[in-house]
Amino acid sequence: MRWKAAIFDIDGTLALMNKAEGTFTALPGAIEAIAACRAAGTRVVAYTNGTFFPPAHYYPLLADAGIRIEPGFLLTPAAVAAARLRDMGYTRIMVMGGDGTTVPVAEAGIEIVAPTPDAGPVDAVLLGYTRDFGATELEAVVQAVWDGAKPFAGSVAPYFASSKGRMLGISGAIAAALENATDQKVTVFGKPETAGLDMVAALTGADPSEMVVIGDDPKLEIRMARRAGAHAVGVTTGISDAAMFASFPEGERAHEVLPTLETFADLLKAPA
Numbered sequence: 311m312r313w314k315a316a317i318f319d320i321d322g323t324l325a326l327m328n329k330a331e332g333t334f335t336a337l338p339g340a341i342e343a344i345a346a347c348r349a350a351g352t353r354v355v356a357y358t359n360g361t362f363f364p365p366a367h368y369y370p371l372l373a374d375a376g377i378r379i380e381p382g383f384l385l386t387p388a389a390v391a392a393a394r395l396r397d398m399g400y401t402r403i404m405v406m407g408g409d410g411t412t413v414p415v416a417e418a419g420i421e422i423v424a425p426t427p428d429a430g431p432v433d434a435v436l437l438g439y440t441r442d443f444g445a446t447e448l449e450a451v452v453q454a455v456w457d458g459a460k461p462f463a464g465s466v467a468p469y470f471a472s473s474k475g476r477m478l479g480i481s482g483a484i485a486a487a488l489e490n491a492t493d494q495k496v497t498v499f500g501k502p503e504t505a506g507l508d509m510v511a512a513l514t515g516a517d518p519s520e521m522v523v524i525g526d527d528p529k530l531e532i533r534m535a536r537r538a539g540a541h542a543v544g545v546t547t548g549i550s551d552a553a554m555f556a557s558f559p560e561g562e563r564a565h566e567v568l569p570t571l572e573t574f575a576d577l578l579k580a581p582a
Contacts, residue, residue, distance in 0.1 A: 312350070312352075312522075312577070312578055312579075312580065312581075313352050313516070313520055313521060313522045313541065313578075314352060314353060314514060314515065314516035314517075314520040314521070315352060315353045315354075315355060315510055315513075315514040315516040315520065315521045315522075316347045316352050316353070316354050316355070316521070316522050316523075316524065317355045317356075317357050317506075317507070317510055317521060317522070317523045317524065317531075317540075318340075318343075318344070318354065318355070318356050318357070318524050318525075319356075319357065319358065319359070319523075319524065319525035319526060319527070319530075319531050319548075320334075320356055320357075320358040320360070320368070320372070321358060321359075321360060321526075321548065322337075322525075322526035322527070322545075322547060322548020322549055323337065323340075323524055323525050323526050323531075323545055323547065323548060323571070324336065324337060324340040324344075324356065324372070324377055324571075325337055325340060325372065325375050325377060326548075327362075329362075332371065333371065333374065333375070334371050334372055334374070334375040334377070335375055336375040336376050336377055337545075337547045337570065337571065338547070338570040338571065338572050339570045339571030339572030339573070339574060340376075340377060340571050341376045341377060342571070342572070342574075342575065343524075343571040343574040343575065344377065344378070346574065346575035346578055347578065350578045352522075352578065353380075353383070353513070353514040353516070354379065354380065354383065355379075355383045355384070355385065355510050355513065355514065356368070356372070356377075356379045356383065356384045356385070357384075357385040357386075357501075357506055357510070358384075358385070358386055358387075359387055359465045359500050359501045359527075359530055360386065360387075360410070360439065360465070361386055361387055361388045361407060361408070361410035361411050361438040361439040361464045361465065361481065362408070362410050362439055363386075363409065363410045364386070364388075364389075364409055364410055364413035364414060365384050365385065365386050365389050365414065366413075367409075367410075368384050368386075369381065369384065382513065383513060385506050385509060385510070386410065386414065386464070386500075387438075387463075387464030387465045387498075387499055387500025387501070387506070388407070388410055388411040388413075388414045388415070388436075388438050388464045389414040389509075390464070390499045390500060390505050390506045390509060391411075391414070391415075391436060391462060391463075391464045391499040391500070392414040392415045392417065392418035392420065393418060393509065394499055394505055395415070395418070395420060395434065395436070395462065396418040396419060396420060400420060400433045400434050401420060401421060401433060402420070402421045402423060402431075402432050402433050403415060403420050403421070403422060403423065403432060403433060403434045403435070403436050404422075404423045404424070404425055404429055404432040404434070404435045404436070404450070404451060404454050404459065405422050405423070405424075405425075405435075405436050405438065406425045406435065406436070406437050406438070406440060406443060406447055406448075406450075406451050406484065407436065407437060407438025407439060407440045407464075407481065408438065408439060408440045408441075408442065410438055410439055411436060411437075411438025411439070411440075411464060412438075415436065425443070425446075425447040425448075425450035425451050425454075426446070426447075426450055427446065427449070427450055427453075429450060429454065431457065431458075431459075432454050432459050433459060433460070434459050434460045434461070434462055435451045435454050435455055435459050435460070435461045435462065435488075436462045436463065436464070437451070437461070437462070437463040437464070437481045437484050437485055437488070437496070438463070438464050438465075438481050439464075439465075439480055439481050440480065440481075441480065443484075448484065448487060448488075451484075451488060452487075452488060452491045452492060455488065455491075455492045455494050456492060460494075460497070461485075461488055461489075461492070461494050461495075461496045461497065462496065462497045462498075462499065463481055463482075463484075463485045463496045463497070463498050463499070463500075464481060464498075464499055464500045465481055465482065465498065465500040465501070466481065466482035466485045466486075466496065466498050466500075476549060485498075501525075501527075501530040501531060501533075501534045502529065502530050502531075502533035502534040502537065503534065504518075504534055504537050504538040506534070507521065507523075507534065507538045507540065518538040518539045518540045519539050519540065521535075521538075521540040521541065522535075522540065522541040522542075522543060522577070523535035523540050523541070523542055523543070524543045524544075524545060524571070524574070525543075525544065525545070525548075526544065526545050526546070526547060526548025526549055526550055527548065527549055527550060528544060528550055528554060528555050528557075528558050528562075528563070528564065531544075532544055532555070532558070532562070532563070532564045533562060536561065536562055536563075541565055542563075542564045542565050543564060543565065543566050543567075543568065543574070543577065544564035544566070544567040544568070545567070545568050545569070545570060545571060546567065546568070546569050546570075547569075547570055547571070552567055552569075555567045
């Protein structure tokens with residue numbers, strides 16, 4: 311076995327989502343790459359940087375596309391954030407995000423406060439993906455931070471891959487507005503931060519040196535892998551082409567870049 315755990319990004323790596331229909335289409339080689347990992351004894355984890363849905367919502371949608379992930383082995387930035395915030399002792403959090411953020415926070419036993427003018431004191435603010443907001447909600451999270459709440463986000467990625475091309479990472483835009491208004495840095499739990507790989511280690515028993523991370527974004531998956539000491543594999547089926555991957559300094563670059571996941575099984579057979 312070359313690696314104990316393989317961590318696959320979802321959007322642009324395993325599949326592309328049609329957001330209007332809420333469906334996924336598997337990308338070339340994705341189903342076969344997962345099968346090859348399992349045949350080699352490598353645990354498979356799907357780790358999206360999106361917070362569209364709670365983790366449980368992804369499983370049937372991916373399964374409809376032929377991508378089957380073991381229960382409990384799919385992570386989102388909101389799930390990572392909820393676990394970390396619980397462990398940090400936060401009990402009352404203002405959440406600006408949809409179900410993809412509120413559900414993991416509630417499941418972690420944290421009280422959720424909606425971003426309204428009369429919300430009252432909160433320990434922290436957590437930003438996630440949502441299109442259902444306006445000036446009132448934005449002003450509420452800014453006021454909460456002015457009043458002393460610590461600002462956090464699942465993801466601040468500017469965009470992600472979809473079946474329609476690049477789509478705006480809304481929580482990143484909100485985080486930028488929050489930082490501009492408060493002069494407070496938003497702490498991020500999702501990629502490229504390595505908190506998610508700590509959860510992968512707990513799930514699989516693999517150290518980062520025993521992990522391979524596969525993704526389409528050199529600023530997210532590849533940077534996370536290199537920071538943690540994991541093996542980094544880029545794919546050009548999402549937002550980045552080979553030239554983009556090659557443009558990064560050698561110490562921040564993917565160890566391999568594949569045009570698709572169709573040849574990923576060959577990496578599992580290669581010597582470490």
